[in-house]
Amino acid sequence: MVLRLDTRSGDFEAAFRExxxxxxxxxxxxxxxxxxxxEDVRSRGDEAVIEYTRRFDRLELTPDTLRxxxxxxxxxxxxxxxxxxxxxxxxxxRIGAFHGRQLPEGFCYTDNAGVRLGQRWTPVSAAGLYVxxxxxxxxxxxxMNAIPARVxxxxxxxxxxxxxxxxxxxxxxxxxxxxxxxxxxxIGGAQAVGALAYGTQTIAPVDKIVGPGNAWVxxxxxxxxxxxxxxxxxxxxxxxxxxxxxxxxxxxxxxxLSQAEHDEAAQSILITDDAAFAAEVEKALEARLGLLTRGDxxxxxWERHGAIILVEDLLRDAPSLVDRVAPEHLxxxxxxxxxxxxxxxxxxxxxxxxxxxxxxxDYIAGPNHVLPTSRTARFSSGLGVLDFMxxxxxxxxxxxxxxxxxxxxxRLAHAEGLQAHGLSIETxxxxxxx
Amino acid sequence: MVLRLDTRSGDFEAAFRExxxxxxxxxxxxxxxxxxxxEDVRSRGDEAVIEYTRRFDRLELTPDTLRxxxxxxxxxxxxxxxxxxxxxxxxxxRIGAFHGRQLPEGFCYTDNAGVRLGQRWTPVSAAGLYVxxxxxxxxxxxxMNAIPARVxxxxxxxxxxxxxxxxxxxxxxxxxxxxxxxxxxxIGGAQAVGALAYGTQTIAPVDKIVGPGNAWVxxxxxxxxxxxxxxxxxxxxxxxxxxxxxxxxxxxxxxxLSQAEHDEAAQSILITDDAAFAAEVEKALEARLGLLTRGDxxxxxWERHGAIILVEDLLRDAPSLVDRVAPEHLxxxxxxxxxxxxxxxxxxxxxxxxxxxxxxxDYIAGPNHVLPTSRTARFSSGLGVLDFMxxxxxxxxxxxxxxxxxxxxxRLAHAEGLQAHGLSIETxxxxxxx
Numbered sequence: 001m002v003l004r005l006d007t008r009s010g011d012f013e014a015a016f017r018e019x020x021x022x023x024x025x026x027x028x029x030x031x032x033x034x035x036x037x038x039e040d041v042r043s044r045g046d047e048a049v050i051e052y053t054r055r056f057d058r059l060e061l062t063p064d065t066l067r068x069x070x071x072x073x074x075x076x077x078x079x080x081x082x083x084x085x086x087x088x089x090x091x092x093x094r095i096g097a098f099h100g101r102q103l104p105e106g107f108c109y110t111d112n113a114g115v116r117l118g119q120r121w122t123p124v125s126a127a128g129l130y131v132x133x134x135x136x137x138x139x140x141x142x143x144m145n146a147i148p149a150r151v152x153x154x155x156x157x158x159x160x161x162x163x164x165x166x167x168x169x170x171x172x173x174x175x176x177x178x179x180x181x182x183x184x185x186x187i188g189g190a191q192a193v194g195a196l197a198y199g200t201q202t203i204a205p206v207d208k209i210v211g212p213g214n215a216w217v218x219x220x221x222x223x224x225x226x227x228x229x230x231x232x233x234x235x236x237x238x239x240x241x242x243x244x245x246x247x248x249x250x251x252x253x254x255x256x257l258s259q260a261e262h263d264e265a266a267q268s269i270l271i272t273d274d275a276a277f278a279a280e281v282e283k284a285l286e287a288r289l290g291l292l293t294r295g296d297x298x299x300x301x302w303e304r305h306g307a308i309i310l311v312e313d314l315l316r317d318a319p320s321l322v323d324r325v326a327p328e329h330l331x332x333x334x335x336x337x338x339x340x341x342x343x344x345x346x347x348x349x350x351x352x353x354x355x356x357x358x359x360x361x362d363y364i365a366g367p368n369h370v371l372p373t374s375r376t377a378r379f380s381s382g383l384g385v386l387d388f389m390x391x392x393x394x395x396x397x398x399x400x401x402x403x404x405x406x407x408x409x410x411r412l413a414h415a416e417g418l419q420a421h422g423l424s425i426e427t428x429x430x431x432x433x434x
Numbered sequence: 435m436v437l438r439l440d441t442r443s444g445d446f447e448a449a450f451r452e453x454x455x456x457x458x459x460x461x462x463x464x465x466x467x468x469x470x471x472x473e474d475v476r477s478r479g480d481e482a483v484i485e486y487t488r489r490f491d492r493l494e495l496t497p498d499t500l501r502x503x504x505x506x507x508x509x510x511x512x513x514x515x516x517x518x519x520x521x522x523x524x525x526x527x528r529i530g531a532f533h534g535r536q537l538p539e540g541f542c543y544t545d546n547a548g549v550r551l552g553q554r555w556t557p558v559s560a561a562g563l564y565v566x567x568x569x570x571x572x573x574x575x576x577x578m579n580a581i582p583a584r585v586x587x588x589x590x591x592x593x594x595x596x597x598x599x600x601x602x603x604x605x606x607x608x609x610x611x612x613x614x615x616x617x618x619x620x621i622g623g624a625q626a627v628g629a630l631a632y633g634t635q636t637i638a639p640v641d642k643i644v645g646p647g648n649a650w651v652x653x654x655x656x657x658x659x660x661x662x663x664x665x666x667x668x669x670x671x672x673x674x675x676x677x678x679x680x681x682x683x684x685x686x687x688x689x690x691l692s693q694a695e696h697d698e699a700a701q702s703i704l705i706t707d708d709a710a711f712a713a714e715v716e717k718a719l720e721a722r723l724g725l726l727t728r729g730d731x732x733x734x735x736w737e738r739h740g741a742i743i744l745v746e747d748l749l750r751d752a753p754s755l756v757d758r759v760a761p762e763h764l765x766x767x768x769x770x771x772x773x774x775x776x777x778x779x780x781x782x783x784x785x786x787x788x789x790x791x792x793x794x795x796d797y798i799a800g801p802n803h804v805l806p807t808s809r810t811a812r813f814s815s816g817l818g819v820l821d822f823m824x825x826x827x828x829x830x831x832x833x834x835x836x837x838x839x840x841x842x843x844x845r846l847a848h849a850e851g852l853q854a855h856g857l858s859i860e861t862x863x864x865x866x867x868x
Binding site: 083086104109115135140260262288293347350355356361374376377391402408416420425427 | 517518520521522524525528531532535536538541543545549550551553556558559569572573574605641642660662663667682684685688689691692694695696722726727728732757771775779780781782783784785786787788789790791792793794795796797798799800801802806808810811812813814815816818820824825826827828829830831832833835836839840841842843845846847849850851852853854855856857858859861862865866
């Protein structure tokens with residue numbers, strides 16, 4: 001039985017708080033193991049990476065075969081079904097077009113005091129993309145992580161993907177090629193993160209590491225943070241659907257299940273103003289569950305973490321609940337979603353109307369599918385071009401401009417007890433440049 | 435003796451690498467202590483905060499006196515010297531004006547397929563600012579942390595500042611008032627970070643915590659990250675000055691010392707193309723050192739971590755060295771700094787020409803003085819308005835638009851083994867909305 005909440009019931013606030021506070025994932029404590037692997041990769045480089053790959057991926061590599069060659073990529077790509085090739089190409093184009101709009105502009109101006117002021121955006125020099133192996137080796141994630149880096153102007157984009165027993169998903173290699181990845185290495189786990197962060201004899205270090213991974217990868221990213229930048233550490237996926245009774249209940253049911261099928265820690269929530277519609281959705285969901293290949297997983301997710309929340313008035317009641325959940329994905333399945341859109345503040349990505357299933361955003365709409373989970377949309381954003389760039393501020397004073405603003409600056413410096421700070425300003429007023 | 439390097443010497447590369455890799459700060463391992471404090475604040479709220487404040491700050495508080503009242507702020511502010519008041523007001527104005535230019539714009543468009551696409555920026559709901567107590571209680575930092583939050587449109591800005599033995603710097607309270615801080619609490623340490631992250635009976639939780647602090651505060655910020663957003667964990671300050679022989683050596687010397695006086699882990703580096711000029715700077719620096727109130731500290735920083743790097747040609751050789759250091763502060767003390775500016779990629783803030791001492795940026799120029807340290811300018815930025823905002827992407831399909839892009843999306847979903855993802859798209863093509 002899925003959790004049901006009703007805003008009109010007296011204990012709603014307490015029950016909703018408990019629901020919000022619920023933990024969906026036990027975090028494995030692998031910090032020490034990871035720390036030892038990272039240290040080993042840092043000190044021994046390729047040799048350590050090759051040893052861990054032998055142990056964890058049952059694969060024998062040499063420094064020469066760490067990298068997936070262009071010929072191997074050609075070979076893998078040549079066998080890909082034409083329709084799939086084209087589908088990935090459409091996705092890459094659309095993702096590139098959307099992310100192109102995210103390119104920021106700097107500014108530069110001279111103010112009344114004659115001070116030249118500005119802000120400049122520049123890309124990081126090199127980015128590393130972690131791609132999981134096995135069943136979670138998603139070509140769509142390669143596009144979503146690599147294209148923003150390329151659009152940002154990152155000089156060198158490197159991908160690591162574990163190849164257990166020598167197997168790599170050919171679609172992942174195709175996606176890497178389409179997204180313009182420069183180097184692909186067949187390594188994974190904490191050892192691959194270490195290689196990207198510290199560099200080895202064969203792999204030059206990068207400045208930023210992005211991409212999803214298991215507990216070892218997540219722990220490794222946390223530990224190398226500071227040496228390199230990292231993206232967020234993603235938690236299990238979520239969807240919140242705000243739907244009125246005029247939706248096809250089967251559509252809403254399958255949307256809820258499209259999150260639930262990811263992972264049993266995933267979470268699907270429906271907010272509606274109609275109890276009969278909610279019951280119809282549940283019925284449709286049951287019917288669908290039996291037919292899904294990942295139905296058992298989806299059922300566990302739905303029954304453990306799902307919820308149906310009944311409200312009196314969608315427009316009045318839903319936005320504040322949405323903001324408290326701050327969902328990764330938000331569907332506004334109503335005829336006029338803009339009124340709700342304006343009232344909602346915290347969500348990773350929003351899908352408008354009855355014909356925008358969340359999954360369209362996972363693949364092809366254009367925006368990124370790497371989004372903040374676990375209520376972090378309150379303060380963080382999906383992956384984008386800005387994650388591969390940084391700002392530098394610029395100040396330029398002429399002798400006259402400095403005179404204009406020197407006195408208050410020096411006064412504050414001395415008030416803070418920082419004498420040399422004050423003197424560095426004052427001495428330029430009294431003396432000559434040479 | 436300060437380290438001297440010369441790009442023309444055979445061992446330069448090895449020596450420069452060693453210099454770059456040098457650690458300047460031992461990080462205290464306070465993780466477990468902090469973890470216990472956070473857990474205690476999380477479960478006991480005000481009571482725990484009050485107990486830790488009694489123990490660490492020798493101050494007896496009640497839930498009613500946790501907050502600094504408006505009357506207390508009035509009283510403290512009323513005694514502040516008029517010149518200092520005015521200086522802080524000028525700083526607040528200029529910082530506000532610069533940060534106003536950082537406000538981002540979203541976008542919204544409909545593409546060829548008829549898909550509505552957009553990106554919206556919204557502020558976080560509540561931000562918490564940590565301000566250290568004692569000698570590092572800087573009013574300028576209050577402005578630099580609180581003003582970007584205000585400009586971003588953050589609804590509630592909260593400040594915590596420890597008050598050991600009951601003492602708070604009145605200038606810090608004035609800065610909080612000028613910057614529009616809504617609530618000030620006289621608490622500090624890990625307990626204050628815990629109160630901001632989890633909330634207590636008296637203090638509502640925030641969504642993002644920013645501001646500098648000691649090892650306990652830094653560890654607490656790391657640990658609450660995920661529950662709330664945090665800014666970077668700042669390391670010791672740095673300056674790199676690129677200067678030709680046409681500078682007044684005393685000006686360059688005092689600029690180097692203005693970083694060195696912060697902290698013995700601070701780092702000051704001079705890159706010049708003239709050995710005689712370098713010697714003059716060193717001589718001027720020695721002369722200044724003896725006169726500074728913080729001269730002992732500055733000397734330790736300079737002798738342990740400072741460096742003079744001689745190059746043959748500033749324009750040709752300096753930029754790549756600068757990028758490898760990726761300094762927090764970069765002064766380009768030459769007559770025509772723009773040529774260097776164009777060639778440099780990684781620096782937190784850049785100061786142009788002979789009349790722009792770094793200290794002018796610490797107080798009054800306008801850009802933020804919270805900047806990336808320890809080579810992290812390769813991938814991160816100074817504090818700004820964007821740190822208090824987040825992006826939400828928006829997708830809207832009509833029935834026709836969905837038809838246009840459905841096929842490749844569903845194909846990719848099925849190729850990734852995510853059947854419900856595919857079905858959520860396909861079912862909308864076959865069936866009717868209700």
